[in-house]
Amino acid sequence: MASEPVASGQGHCLVEIRTTDAMGKGLFAIKNIPRGTQILAEVPILAIPAGSQVDLDDDLPAFCAALRDLPKTEWKRLDELYCNTALITLERRAKIREWYKEKGITDKVGAPLNGKKLQDVAKAATKRFAIFLTNRAQMGFADKSDTGVFSYYSRINHSCVPNVHNSYNPGLQRLTLYSVRDVSAGEQITTSYFDSACRTRQQRRQETENWGFVCSCIACSDPSTEPVRARLFKLDQRLALYESPLRKAALSNPSPMARLFARSSMPLSLSEALTDAEELAELLKKQGLEGMPLGRAYRECSKYSIRLGLMSKAVEYAQKELDNERYCIGTETAHLQKDMVGAEYWLAHLQRLDKAKGSVGSSR
Ligand SMILES: [Zn+2]
Numbered sequence: 001m002a003s004e005p006v007a008s009g010q011g012h013c014l015v016e017i018r019t020t021d022a023m024g025k026g027l028f029a030i031k032n033i034p035r036g037t038q039i040l041a042e043v044p045i046l047a048i049p050a051g052s053q054v055d056l057d058d059d060l061p062a063f064c065a066a067l068r069d070l071p072k073t074e075w076k077r078l079d080e081l082y083c084n085t086a087l088i089t090l091e092r093r094a095k096i097r098e099w100y101k102e103k104g105i106t107d108k109v110g111a112p113l114n115g116k117k118l119q120d121v122a123k124a125a126t127k128r129f130a131i132f133l134t135n136r137a138q139m140g141f142a143d144k145s146d147t148g149v150f151s152y153y154s155r156i157n158h159s160c161v162p163n164v165h166n167s168y169n170p171g172l173q174r175l176t177l178y179s180v181r182d183v184s185a186g187e188q189i190t191t192s193y194f195d196s197a198c199r200t201r202q203q204r205r206q207e208t209e210n211w212g213f214v215c216s217c218i219a220c221s222d223p224s225t226e227p228v229r230a231r232l233f234k235l236d237q238r239l240a241l242y243e244s245p246l247r248k249a250a251l252s253n254p255s256p257m258a259r260l261f262a263r264s265s266m267p268l269s270l271s272e273a274l275t276d277a278e279e280l281a282e283l284l285k286k287q288g289l290e291g292m293p294l295g296r297a298y299r300e301c302s303k304y305s306i307r308l309g310l311m312s313k314a315v316e317y318a319q320k321e322l323d324n325e326r327y328c329i330g331t332e333t334a335h336l337q338k339d340m341v342g343a344e345y346w347l348a349h350l351q352r353l354d355k356a357k358g359s360v361g362s363s364r
Contacts, residue, residue: 014039023157027189033179036327040177044148045077046070063129064099078128081154087130097122139168150175159190159217165291165328166191170335178328180291197293198236201226228283235280241266242273274304295324311354318347
């Protein structure tokens with residue numbers, strides 16, 4: 001089995017790249033890694049600003065410019081990554097060729113690129129663009145954020161029960177990888193390619209098929225976990241509908257059947273919403289999904305507790321969210337201060353509210 005040790009951001013070698021039997025290359029733990037350990041803190045090989053997100057080719061000029069500026073020694077790292085060859089098209093190659101022509105790119109001796117040379121350069125750049133599209137990761141929290149391709153992160157295979165959480169930290173200017181549970185030496189490092197943990201097996205299968213693979217993780221190969229996953233999906237939908245602007249319209253639909261259906265599809269009170277959110281958090285934990293989805297569930301619990309006037313319960317859930325967040329992204333979270341996205345800022349806000357409430361109470 002081919003292997004290549006990887007130094008983490010903290011200088012430890014905790015993982016290495018190996019060739020797997022069925023999933024191409026993957027990242028594996030070479031030591032026991034306790035929960036909450038920073039495994040990697042990686043800078044991108046190449047990054048581009050957020051594009052239109054309408055057409056993949058809208059990112060093509062930014063990619064070509066970034067590739068032009070990339071030292072040739074880095075090209076090898078890019079070329080080593082997996083490529084979804086369906087993304088290599090003649091049309092795309094023609095667009096890239098036009099870009100090189102328009103920019104008047106020259107060869108090593110300063111002669112303009114044309115003829116076969118231009119064809120070869122455009123062909124190589126088209127493959128690199130396909131590699132970029134196959135492997136790129138968001139470098140921010142907004143929908144429209146820069147995207148980059150990372151040497152080691154790109155090696156991490158998917159699991160519906162991942163053992164790490166990855167996120168880009170703009171303060172550190174690195175993509176960090178933390179173990180969200182204890183990982184044993186020899187275990188493959190896996191992350192979730194989905195943005196939600198609350199999906200049924202059927203939904204997950206459809207999505208992974210779009211990416212060109214079949215997931216054989218424990219959740220996908222053990223049907224006994226499916227009822228819980230289906231329940232997670234239902235709870236997630238119920239809470240989303242409760243917060244949706246469509247809620248009132250659904251509950252006042254002129255059709256009695258539609259109203260009945262709406263009433264059975266969402267919580268009907270804040271305390272029911274809190275019960276749903278608490279069940280969601282509990283089930284995520286039981287399923288070993290102790291990454292950021294669990295943190296988001298704790299935030300829901302905390303928010304509903306406040307709205308019900310249960311301040312100490314709200315603080316308790318905010319503390320749980322913070323403990324969980326530290327396992328997933330560490331303590332350097334200044335970039336999450338705005339709108340109290342980060343658990344630390346949310347907890348501090350609640351503690352201030354709690355204190356103010358206490359001082360009002362004691363002055364009476
Ligand atoms: Zn799976």
